[in-house]
Amino acid sequence: MTVNTPDRPETSHPATPGRRPARPGAPPERRRQGASPEQGEFVRPLTRCQIDDRMLELGELYANTSSHRVRASDASGRGRSAAFRRRLAGHMRRPGFELLVAETAGPSGGIGLTACAYGFPVRCDRPWWDGLDGWYLPEGLLRVAAFGRLFAIADILVERRVRTQDQSREWNLARRLQRRLLSDHAAELGVTLVDRDNADTLEALLSWGWRCLTVEAREASRLAPGRLLVLR
Known part of the structure; x- marks a missing residue:
């Protein structure tokens, strides 16, 4: 955790050379202190066996972090958790699949799961992702996929x-997770799909560096099952 604390107040002593004097009436400058966010949350991959062992925990994380509106008949999130676990089990079978988790130590010393992200390479010679096929991808992304440099990030749970907060900072946890997935697979581009009615997730992804397609590319993907975003 980072804490904002004020610097020591200015005194009546002559100004130290090179130090900018405080403006009259201006609040003292503040700076971040304490452990950096990268030290506070440890990111690591899980093996398939580890994912199986922690599947219920991952499902709970999805239910607690999902931005979708909860239906009255599913106030506990059990349905969303089960649907996520089924989807994850299917994605795990894809070649090159990787799932990262972020963990942090709690006040009692126990290690808690705070986030996860996962995905897999998209290749032209393999089945496409959840209904997204070559008809929906613009030519530029098809070329990247043909060279094995396109990586689909299916979920980011934070x-x-x-x-x-701090969405544009490089140490933002979502940015760390997505950057690690792409670098682990030497991917040139990331790609993800967002439900067209999920404005919260779209806003978050855009703040983490994802970009909507150009007008020409959007025309090629307008029939896709969701909004297609790319990440460099």
Whole structure:
């Protein structure tokens, strides 16, 4: 955790050379102190066996962090958790699949799961991803996929604060997770699909560096099952 604390107040002593004097009436400058976010949350991959062992925990994380509106008949999130686990089990069978988790130590010393992200390479010679096929991808992305440099990030599960605070900072946890997935697979581009009615997730992804397609590319993907975004 980082804490903002004020610098020591200015005194009446002559100004130290090179130090900018405070403006009259201006609040003292503030700076971040304490452990950096990268030290506070440890990111690591899980093996398939480890994912199986922690499947229920991952499902709970999805239910707690999902931005979708909860239906009255599913107030507990059990249905969303089960659907996520089924989807994850299917994605795990894809070649090159990788899942990263972020963990942090709690006050009692226990290690808690705070976030996860996963994906897999998209190749032209393999089945496409959840209905997204070559008819929906613009020519530029098809070329990247043909060279094995296109990586699909299927889910990024993070707490609300990661969606709303310091989204543009490189140490933002969502940015760390997506950057690690791409670098682990030497991917040139990342690609993801967002439900067209999920404005919260779209806003978060755009704040983490994802970009919508150009007008020409959008025309090629307008029949895709969701909104297609890319990440460099």
